[in-house]
Amino acid sequence: MEHKVNSEKSSSELISELKYPQNPNAIKYLNELTLKQKQDFFDSFDVILCDCDGVIWQTLHELLPGSPEAIDYLKQQGKEVIYVTNNSIVPIDMQVKKFERFGIEVKKHEIVHPAQTICDHLKSIQFDGLIFCLTSEAFKSLLRDAGFDVVEELVGYVETLDDLRAVINSDDPVKAVIIDVDFNLTASKLMRAHGYLKKNPECLFIGGAADTLITVGGKDVI
Template sequence: MTNKSQPQHILKLSAEQRRRFVDSFDRVYSDIDGVIYTLKVNVPNADQAYAALERAGKQLTFVTNNSARNVDDTVKRFAMANMQVKPEQIWHPAQTMVYYLQSIKFEGLIYIIASPEFKRVLREAGYQLIDGPNQFIDDTYEDLARNIFDKQPVRAVVIDVDFNLTAPKMLRAHLYLRHPECLLLSGATDRLLPVAKGVNIIGPGAFASVLIEASGKQPTVLGKPGRALGDMLIQQHNVTMPSRVLMIGDMLAQDVRFGRMCGFQTLLVLTGGCTLDQLQAETCPEHLPDYYADSVADFIQLLADIAPKAHV
C-alpha cells in the first residue's frame, strides 16, 4: 500500500512499484455499477481486465449497493458484459441484510422501505414484513394519521432503494423507531446515484439520513461503507490480512471509504461516479484512495507489463 498522501495512477508507477502493487494483494472486492457497466453501457474491456486479474491468481468478489437488480439478473447483466460470474461471487444488499439478521438471531416484525426484489429476498428467508402505505392518500391530517399510526410490534425498520418512496412511508418509519428496541437497518448509503456520465439522482442515503436525524438512532449499515458488511466479508472469506485485499470502486464516499474502513487497499476508477477533478479536489483522508485508474481496463496493460515476473 502506498504511503503517499495523494493517490497514484497505476500506469504511472515505476516497473518495480507495479510489481510490488500486484504482489501486494490476493483478493479483489469490486463494485459493479460504474466500474464494469453503467445503466446501459459496458465499460470497454472491463471483462478482459477481470480475466487478467484471475489469471494473475486474484480471487474476485463483487460487492454492490444496487438492490434494484436481484442476484440472478445481475449474473445476466454480467453476461451482457462478457463476464461469467457465479451467484456466490456477488454480495447483494438484500442478501447481506439476511446474513446480518440471521447472525443476530433476529425475531419480530420488520417495516421495510425497499424495492420489491429486496423484499422478496427477506420474505423468502422467512422474515415477516410490512410496508406502505402504497396507495394515494388525501391531503388531510385525518387520512395521514390513518396511514402512519400503527400499533403493530415492529422491531426493525429497514431502508434501502425505493423508487416509490413517499412522505407517509418515512413518517410511519419514524413512528416505529420511537420504540427503544426498534432497530434501524440500512442497505445502500449512496446520497447520489450515478445513472449516466455526469448525471446523478438522489440516492437512499439522503433519505436514511432523515430517519437518523429524526429518530436519534444510529443505523447498522449493511451496504458500503458499513463496517458490518466489511466484517461479514472478512469472516466469510477468512481474510486474515485485510491489507492484502484490494477494493475497486468508482465512488469516494462508498467504495473508497469502505475499503479504508476495513483496512483494504483502495483503487478508484474514473468511469462512474467520480471525475478526476473531484478526486483531485477531495480533502477528506477517509475518501482518498491509494491508487486510481482511468478504467479498470488499465489492469490489462499493468499486468501484461509485469507478467513474466509476477507471482513466481
C-alpha cells in the same frame, strides 16, 4: 526560515521527489511504476473488491470497454475478485445474468449485495420479528423468501388528517426498520417508520444504499 533548493538536481528529479517523498506509504501512480514495482504491488494482495456500476458497466447496461479483459487478467494472475455493489434495485440473480451477458463468469456468492448482506446480518443475529421496509419490491421479496415477516404497506392517497393518522399509526410490533432505495417513498412512510422507532427503543434501524445522486447513463443524474 529559508529553504534552499539543491540546484544540482534537475527539475524532473525535484518533481519526482514531490510526488514520491521518502514516505513508503505515499500515493503512487500505477502507470508510472516500473514493471518490477507493478509486479511487487500485484504480489502484495490476493483479493480484489471491485465495484460494478461505473467500473464494469454504466448504470444503464452499457459495458465499459476493457473491463472484461481487465477482470480476466486479474484472475489469470491468481486473484480472487469479489464484486461489491450498493445497487439493491437489481436482484443478485439478475446481476449474475448481466455479468454473463458481458462475458464475465460470476457466481452468486462472489457478489456483495445490500439486500443480501442485510438479510445475512438478520440471520446472523437470529432476528425474529416484523420488519417495516422503505425499499424496492425486489428487496422485500428477498427478505420474504428468506423467511422474514415484512409489514404490508397501506395503499392509497392521504387527503385528510384522518387519512394520515390511519396510515402512520400502527400497532404492529415491528422490531426492525430498513431503509434503502424506494422510488415510491412518501412523507407518510417516513412518519410511520419514525413512529415504529420512537415507540420501541429496541427496534433496529438498518440502512442500505445512501446515494444522494444516481447516474442513469451519459450525463443524466437523478
